[in-house]
Amino acid sequence: MNRAKRERIMARLAERDPDPTTELHYDTPFQLLIAVILSAQSTDRGVNAATAGLFPAAPDAESMLALGVEGVKEYIRTLGLFNNKARNVIETCHMLVERHCGEVPRQRAALEALPGVGRKTANVILNTAFGEPTIAVDTHIFRVANRTGFAPGKNVRAVEDHLVKVMPKAYLRHAHHWLILHGRYVCTARKPRCAECRIHDLCEYPDKTA
DNA sequence: ATCCCGAGGG
DNA sequence: CCCTCTGGAT
Numbered sequence: 001m002n003r004a005k006r007e008r009i010m011a012r013l014a015e016r017d018p019d020p021t022t023e024l025h026y027d028t029p030f031q032l033l034i035a036v037i038l039s040a041q042s043t044d045r046g047v048n049a050a051t052a053g054l055f056p057a058a059p060d061a062e063s064m065l066a067l068g069v070e071g072v073k074e075y076i077r078t079l080g081l082f083n084n085k086a087r088n089v090i091e092t093c094h095m096l097v098e099r100h101c102g103e104v105p106r107q108r109a110a111l112e113a114l115p116g117v118g119r120k121t122a123n124v125i126l127n128t129a130f131g132e133p134t135i136a137v138d139t140h141i142f143r144v145a146n147r148t149g150f151a152p153g154k155n156v157r158a159v160e161d162h163l164v165k166v167m168p169k170a171y172l173r174h175a176h177h178w179l180i181l182h183g184r185y186v187c188t189a190r191k192p193r194c195a196e197c198r199i200h201d202l203c204e205y206p207d208k209t210a
Numbered sequence: 211a212t213c214c215c216g217a218g219g220g
Numbered sequence: 221c222c223c224t225c226t227g228g229a230t
Contacts, residue, residue, distance in 0.1 A: 037227090040228070041224085042215095042226085042227095043224085043226090044225085044226070045225095047226090078216060078217070079217085080216045080217075082215070082216075084228080088228085119227095138227080139226070139227085140226065156227090180226060183226090184225095184226085188224090190219085190220075191220085
């Protein structure tokens, strides 16, 4: 795919939602960090349902530690992988308090050192909490990048590098959310809504519904 | 490559 | 039933 076509694709995705953001509910960088840790292999709706109970009970790292692993589990049992997530949430809070004064660090290395935080989660925090031009490649963006031909790659890291390399700079800051929202609501995994897609004419995926 | 693992959709 | 959902650690 050439640069001009990528420009047109991003212009159309931006047109639909000029100022996109996450659909996860949060008030502070700390809450965003916890919500993103919980979001692994789960829907944002499910995460919001869980944090609606969790955050009032534990709005910051210190109060989360007071809940403990079993306490956190009570709120997130409706999410998949909840045993791992509860353990990681508490371990992450320990590290935030001991090494970062209870705050969320702004450095990638410090973020990725937190249990349950890998490159994807770190990229979301850097972009959404701190405004950096990172692109977190999740299941949606991996699919959209490959399916459309915008930035194909064999694994998530290859797709991320490809996206950062070819993304028009004007769109880099919000590219993550434009792509993810398109993947979530239009370019869905099972039955993509090609008939309703605003970049249908620019996409390299053969429309099975046509 | 494999395990972790609940809820919703088709 | 099977697949998917803003993955990470081993």
